Amino acid sequence: MTLLDSDATILLLAPPAAGQPAATIDTPALVLDLDAFERNLAQMQQAADKAGVQLRPHAKAHKCPDIALAQIARGAAGICCQKVSEALPFVQAGVRDIHISNEIAGQAKAALLARMALDARISVCVDDARQVATLATAAAQAGSHIGVFVEIDVGQGRCGVADAPAALRLVEAIRAHAQLEFRGLQAYHGGIQHVRDYAARRQAAADAAARTAAIVAALAEAGVACATVTGGGSGSVEFDLASGVYTEIQPGSYIFMDADYGRNDYSGTLRFEHSLFIATAVMSVAAATRPAPRVVLDAGLKSMAVDSGLPLVWDGDGPSRTVAYVAANDEHGILEPLPGGNGADLPGLGAQVLLVPGHCDPTLNLYDEIVGVRKGLVSLVWPVAARGLSR
Amino acid sequence: MTLLDSDATILLLAPPAAGQPAATIDTPALVLDLDAFERNLAQMQQAADKAGVQLRPHAKAHKCPDIALAQIARGAAGICCQKVSEALPFVQAGVRDIHISNEIAGQAKAALLARMALDARISVCVDDARQVATLATAAAQAGSHIGVFVEIDVGQGRCGVADAPAALRLVEAIRAHAQLEFRGLQAYHGGIQHVRDYAARRQAAADAAARTAAIVAALAEAGVACATVTGGGSGSVEFDLASGVYTEIQPGSYIFMDADYGRNDYSGTLRFEHSLFIATAVMSVAAATRPAPRVVLDAGLKSMAVDSGLPLVWDGDGPSRTVAYVAANDEHGILEPLPGGNGADLPGLGAQVLLVPGHCDPTLNLYDEIVGVRKGLVSLVWPVAARGLSR
Numbered sequence: 001m002t003l004l005d006s007d008a009t010i011l012l013l014a015p016p017a018a019g020q021p022a023a024t025i026d027t028p029a030l031v032l033d034l035d036a037f038e039r040n041l042a043q044m045q046q047a048a049d050k051a052g053v054q055l056r057p058h059a060k061a062h063k064c065p066d067i068a069l070a071q072i073a074r075g076a077a078g079i080c081c082q083k084v085s086e087a088l089p090f091v092q093a094g095v096r097d098i099h100i101s102n103e104i105a106g107q108a109k110a111a112l113l114a115r116m117a118l119d120a121r122i123s124v125c126v127d128d129a130r131q132v133a134t135l136a137t138a139a140a141q142a143g144s145h146i147g148v149f150v151e152i153d154v155g156q157g158r159c160g161v162a163d164a165p166a167a168l169r170l171v172e173a174i175r176a177h178a179q180l181e182f183r184g185l186q187a188y189h190g191g192i193q194h195v196r197d198y199a200a201r202r203q204a205a206a207d208a209a210a211r212t213a214a215i216v217a218a219l220a221e222a223g224v225a226c227a228t229v230t231g232g233g234s235g236s237v238e239f240d241l242a243s244g245v246y247t248e249i250q251p252g253s254y255i256f257m258d259a260d261y262g263r264n265d266y267s268g269t270l271r272f273e274h275s276l277f278i279a280t281a282v283m284s285v286a287a288a289t290r291p292a293p294r295v296v297l298d299a300g301l302k303s304m305a306v307d308s309g310l311p312l313v314w315d316g317d318g319p320s321r322t323v324a325y326v327a328a329n330d331e332h333g334i335l336e337p338l339p340g341g342n343g344a345d346l347p348g349l350g351a352q353v354l355l356v357p358g359h360c361d362p363t364l365n366l367y368d369e370i371v372g373v374r375k376g377l378v379s380l381v382w383p384v385a386a387r388g389l390s391r
Numbered sequence: 392m393t394l395l396d397s398d399a400t401i402l403l404l405a406p407p408a409a410g411q412p413a414a415t416i417d418t419p420a421l422v423l424d425l426d427a428f429e430r431n432l433a434q435m436q437q438a439a440d441k442a443g444v445q446l447r448p449h450a451k452a453h454k455c456p457d458i459a460l461a462q463i464a465r466g467a468a469g470i471c472c473q474k475v476s477e478a479l480p481f482v483q484a485g486v487r488d489i490h491i492s493n494e495i496a497g498q499a500k501a502a503l504l505a506r507m508a509l510d511a512r513i514s515v516c517v518d519d520a521r522q523v524a525t526l527a528t529a530a531a532q533a534g535s536h537i538g539v540f541v542e543i544d545v546g547q548g549r550c551g552v553a554d555a556p557a558a559l560r561l562v563e564a565i566r567a568h569a570q571l572e573f574r575g576l577q578a579y580h581g582g583i584q585h586v587r588d589y590a591a592r593r594q595a596a597a598d599a600a601a602r603t604a605a606i607v608a609a610l611a612e613a614g615v616a617c618a619t620v621t622g623g624g625s626g627s628v629e630f631d632l633a634s635g636v637y638t639e640i641q642p643g644s645y646i647f648m649d650a651d652y653g654r655n656d657y658s659g660t661l662r663f664e665h666s667l668f669i670a671t672a673v674m675s676v677a678a679a680t681r682p683a684p685r686v687v688l689d690a691g692l693k694s695m696a697v698d699s700g701l702p703l704v705w706d707g708d709g710p711s712r713t714v715a716y717v718a719a720n721d722e723h724g725i726l727e728p729l730p731g732g733n734g735a736d737l738p739g740l741g742a743q744v745l746l747v748p749g750h751c752d753p754t755l756n757l758y759d760e761i762v763g764v765r766k767g768l769v770s771l772v773w774p775v776a777a778r779g780l781s782r
Contacts, residue, residue, distance in 0.1 A: 013476055026500070060722065082721065102674070103675045104674065105674035127675055128740055130740055157678055158678070158720070158725065159677060162677070162681065282496060284518055284551075285519060286518040286542075286551055287544070296550055298474075299781070301696060302756045305692060306698050307692050307719070331473045331474060349496070349521055362721060365693045367779065388757065390722065391417050391418065
């Protein structure tokens with residue numbers, strides 16, 4: 001074999017093998033604790049079932065068809081995607097019910113969506129009559145039917161119409177096209193998810209639910225029934241399930257629980273576990289014995305998203321009590337002792353160090369595979385098939 | 392064709408076609424202004440030639456073999472990579488001289504490096520005798536020769552030994568192995584690159600060069616010649632070229648000039664242009680007429696790195712004087728009028744908006760292709776073949 005063979009990259013960069021000790025995984029790698037992951041899956045499904053609310057997990061968090069199929073096998077109604085192209089690998093993997101929880105811009109995306117609607121039950125959001133017209137044209141050309149949700153703004157000030165009259169106008173626009181089907185409302189408030197204080201988060205979720213309920217009621221008064229009211233995320237889902245307003249929830253991050261979500265106060269009934277880790281290795285200890293001791297990890301900005309803070313160092317049972325990841329360069333991470341500690345606390349050259357990523361969604365988008373681990377051994381490798389599909 | 396065909400993703404997500412108007416590129420997409428890019432290439436090569444210093448551009452900025460070959464065609468000696476796996480697509484594309492400007496952790500990486508050294512002239516950095524031993528074993532097993540640089544810490548406090556005695560010990564360790572070749576010193580200080588003030592940056596570069604010169608002199612006194620002294624980045628290269636210390640420079644970002652590098656004061660002779668843009672589209676204008684007007688772009692954290700700040704909005708000739716990108720969510724970007732402006736300044740639904748990314752290296756790492764544009768038309772599509780290769 002020469003490197004010039006087309007398969008050389010694949011051979012030389014082979015993924016970890018089943019049965020390999022997790023401690024020997026080449027780094028950086030995205031590692032999933034399958035036991036914790038499965039407990040997270042079960043807990044959310046049970047909570048949704050108990051509330052009589054449909055669970056439609058968000059695949060933008062994982063971009064992995066194997067995970068979507070695991071969610072559906074446990075009772076999920078289907079999945080959400082955030083982009084049209086993101087949905088393609090899921091359709092190809094056999095997911096047959098996908099909601100694009102977002103507006104889309106342009107004919108190319110509408111055409112792709114309409115094409116997918118021949119193979120799966122597909123829906124999408126609108127907040128402008130021109131989007132409705134574009135979808136109708138694409139569906140007519142493809143000969144497919146597309147479900148349409150009117151998105152309402154429940155306080156985030158991002159996408160979505162502001163009030164019931166605007167929503168009603170869009171419902172009428174949708175109903176003017178035989179190949180579009182009005183399915184209900186989407187009401188999502190991203191900012192609420194990360195309100196740290198439990199009571200404040202509950203109040204914010206209650207405010208959003210009240211705004212949603214008012215628009216549902218106004219539409220009902222105008223003779224428009226909302227078969228589905230969809231929304232909610234991993235931070236608000238406990239309140240959304242109890243609200244009586246949402247018929248469907250869209251949480252994504254609960255399966256992984258990143259460091260940012262971990263900073264929320266969970267005083268309620270739902271407690272998800274960190275299941276996703278970045279396996280890194282110490283690549284330099286040259287500065288370990290200097291006055292400001294540190295070692296360098298082989299994972300930086302190309303191996304993790306830092307928009308929601310730096311990763312936590314994980315000691316196997318919880319956050320490290322001795323060292324912290326204090327800075328991310330492009331391909332380097334700086335590990336230093338916590339205040340009061342010293343260089344003796346730092347791991348040695350070549351040591352594997354596990355990190356809990358600050359923000360799971362954009363971190364997943366950096367990796368081509370997830371290495372599933374159980375009882376200290378590699379169990380499986382799942383492709384992140386929708387990585388990079390942002391159109 | 393059904394979506395279940397294995398090639399459907401490729402067909403449905405076909406890249407832009409040559410000759411297509413750039414304004415119709417499906418979004419988000421990474422767009423390269425080829426004229427500006429080629430002026431940047433030429434300017435750096437001319438500056439290096441004039442100084443009699445070897446140019447070895449850093450491929451971690453672009454991860455694209457086509458760009459590496461364009462740099463080499465203009466006179467570059469080879470390229471730098473920051474990870475072993477990153478180098479593989481470059482070797483496969485015909486790049487025959489690659490320096491891994493970094494230490495590496497573990498036998499798997501050393502084995503891959505040694506294997507690559509059968510097909511290309513390969514070098515790597517060390518700052519610990521154990522790294523030398525691992526490289527020697529791998530080279531012996533592969534039957535290859537590996538060039539080795541001793542990295543010295545010139546103030547960043549990251550990788551690299553602190554002084555001449557430590558460097559000398561490593562030179563001796565390298566020379567003990569017939570399959571390793573001591574090639575010289577690497578001296579790089581990442582922090583200097585982003586010092587905004589021109590005079591302060593010049594002083595910081597001078598301090599780093601002085602530390603380097605002192606160690607070169609001490610090694611010479613001990614009878615060790617440093618054939619190559621390599622270092623420098625896009626922010627310091629003007630000073631590094633004039634220093635008389637460096638025989639080789641490693642700039643990467645100069646080809647693109649991201650928004651963060653654009654905030655440096657360039658009072659000297661080198662002026663690079665923004666050539667890299669993210670093409671986005673307005674996907675929602677539902678909030679455009681509210682008291683705090685805004686529109687939503689279809690590009691957020693999965694389409695750009697924000698570690699070094701948010702992207703600039705580009706109006707074709709320079710930064711927009713009317714609107715700003717003020718917040719990045721996972722798949723949404725918020726565009727608002729600049730202070731004093733109003734909603735009338737905002738682009739309409741479906742409009743294409745160009746952004747200058749805040750930080751080019753980790754932004755490139757999110758895309759599978761670069762769309763080259765000339766005179767308003769798509770000219771070519773280059774694969775980002777090393778995207779995600781972080782091991």
